Amino acid sequence: xxxxxxxxxxxxxxxxxxxxxxxxxxxxxxxxxxxxxxxxxxxxxxxxxxxxxxxxxxxxxxxxxxxxxxxxxxxxxxxxxxxxxxxxxxxxxxxxxxxxxxxxxxxxxxxxxxxxxxxxxxxxxxxxxxxxxxxxxxxxxxxxxxxxxxxxxxxxxxxxxxxxxxxxxxxxxxxxxxxxxxxxxxxxxxxxxxxxxxxxxxxxxxxxxxxxxxxx
Amino acid sequence: xxxxxxxxxxxxxxxxxxxxxxxxxxxxxxxxxxxxxxxxxxxxxxxxxxxxxxxxxxxxxxxxxxxxxxxxxxxxxxxxxxxxxxxxxxxxxxxxxxxxxxxxxxxxxxxxxxxxxxxxxxxxxxxxxxxxxxxxxxxxxxxxxxxxxxxxxxxxxxxxxxxxxxxxxxxxxxxxxxxxxxxxxxxxxxxxxxxxxxxxxxxxxxxxxxxxxxxxxxxxxxxxxxxxxxxxxxxxxxxxxxxxxxxxxx
Numbered sequence: 001x002x003x004x005x006x007x008x009x010x011x012x013x014x015x016x017x018x019x020x021x022x023x024x025x026x027x028x029x030x031x032x033x034x035x036x037x038x039x040x041x042x043x044x045x046x047x048x049x050x051x052x053x054x055x056x057x058x059x060x061x062x063x064x065x066x067x068x069x070x071x072x073x074x075x076x077x078x079x080x081x082x083x084x085x086x087x088x089x090x091x092x093x094x095x096x097x098x099x100x101x102x103x104x105x106x107x108x109x110x111x112x113x114x115x116x117x118x119x120x121x122x123x124x125x126x127x128x129x130x131x132x133x134x135x136x137x138x139x140x141x142x143x144x145x146x147x148x149x150x151x152x153x154x155x156x157x158x159x160x161x162x163x164x165x166x167x168x169x170x171x172x173x174x175x176x177x178x179x180x181x182x183x184x185x186x187x188x189x190x191x192x193x194x195x196x197x198x199x200x201x202x203x204x205x206x207x208x209x210x211x212x213x214x215x216x
Numbered sequence: 217x218x219x220x221x222x223x224x225x226x227x228x229x230x231x232x233x234x235x236x237x238x239x240x241x242x243x244x245x246x247x248x249x250x251x252x253x254x255x256x257x258x259x260x261x262x263x264x265x266x267x268x269x270x271x272x273x274x275x276x277x278x279x280x281x282x283x284x285x286x287x288x289x290x291x292x293x294x295x296x297x298x299x300x301x302x303x304x305x306x307x308x309x310x311x312x313x314x315x316x317x318x319x320x321x322x323x324x325x326x327x328x329x330x331x332x333x334x335x336x337x338x339x340x341x342x343x344x345x346x347x348x349x350x351x352x353x354x355x356x357x358x359x360x361x362x363x364x365x366x367x368x369x370x371x372x373x374x375x376x377x378x379x380x381x382x383x384x385x386x387x388x389x390x391x392x393x394x395x396x397x398x399x400x401x402x403x404x405x406x407x408x409x410x411x412x413x414x415x416x417x418x419x420x421x422x423x424x425x426x427x428x429x430x431x432x433x434x435x436x437x438x439x440x441x442x443x444x445x446x447x448x449x450x451x452x453x454x455x456x457x458x459x460x461x462x463x464x465x466x
Contacts, residue, residue, distance in 0.1 A: 021232070033335055205248070
């Protein structure tokens with residue numbers, strides 16, 4: 001191993017010696033070479049993990065989810081990379097990533113100057129997933145944000161503004177003390193292209209309207 | 217696999233990882249949240265599950281950067297190989313309990329031997345290598361092992377302080393069993409004098425944490441007249457047994 005095992009400060013596990021987790025380092029400005037080849041200008045391999053989670057054949061309502069990432073100066077972050085993880089329309093996760101399937105729970109996207117500094121996913125609106133006590137959570141998409149200047153990726157959730165009733169009783173939204181800050185996670189529905197509904201969420205890394213980030 | 221709702225991962229040690237705000241690395245100043253993260257006391261299925269890429273169809277050279285960007289795939293022998301010091305980067309992905317993490321996706325990207333990235337936005341003076349792309353991926357085997365063949369990347373200057381240089385490094389991305397274990401980091405090279413000078417390395421407060429990011433020269437795994445080997449083991453968050461249903465309301 002690279003390191004000597006240490007007695008962790010964390011709860012012990014049957015007296016077991018624990019290793020420390022490998023520490024994070026920023027994904028940097030060239031993250032696209034490794035995880036978003038098209039954005040870097042590198043030829044694609046046979047199969048790439050990208051922003052289409054669902055095809056029109058998938059169960060549920062096909063939607064587009066878009067947004068920007070904004071820094072503490074109010075400037076658009078043009079080199080952010082995002083990952084999405086969500087349930088299908090029935091509230092079930094589909095962990096086995098397979099591009100032949102109409103729906104996958106995982107996807108990736110990036111903001112680029114060429115795309116107006118917006119990220120986007122094509123997916124279906126997720127169903128409700130049970131929370132820790134079996135109490136259903138409102139439909140949501142987990143998002144992870146990576147970029148130059150972000151040392152450990154930020155974790156947040158995207159909710160939907162037309163799910164008001166479900167949002168009102170979602171135990172995770174409810175655990176955010178400030179009702180005003182809960183609003184930072186709610187994407188707004190707008191007219192999309194070709195009749196596909198579009199939901200928009202701008203992620204604010206810092207300052208006024210700062211997005212709620214989670215640790216778990 | 218256990219029922220996802222019953223999974224539990226050892227909490228991340230925030231002081232072991234770099235802080236979000238680390239002004240020595242200037243870009244963090246405007247990109248770090250000012251509010252504290254909201255701690256989920258009871259992570260849900262949404263956090264305790266994650267993608268499995270065992271079915272992703274990988275190309276035959278996806279983990280071989282010496283061959284996966286050859287201008288002409290029909291070339292053989294030395295023709296069309298990238299310039300640079302031939303190395304193998306390998307290691308094992310284990311969790312904090314020492315348990316191997318099998319079938320997980322490991323991805324990596326890097327600059328070429330001159331310190332230049334094949335990226336639209338990299339305009340460094342050093343030239344691109346027509347035979348080097350700089351991206352690799354593989355799936356760990358049943359014991360958690362991964363390996364890549366590549367060239368050692370060069371250091372390069374970047375605008376932070378007046379004269380900041382990145383030590384030679386390879387970016388590494390690991391998924392692990394859930395999105396809770398997601399990890400992106402960088403491997404440095406043993407003996408590189410630029411490591412202690414680097415503002416990004418120095419976002420880590422604990423010198424022991426820096427040590428764990430240094431790939432070690434492994435002469436036993438190196439191959440005579442061919443390549444040097446650097447070992448980089450990766451530790452993901454440990455998964456704990458849960459004996460009782462979490463959060464049961466009496």
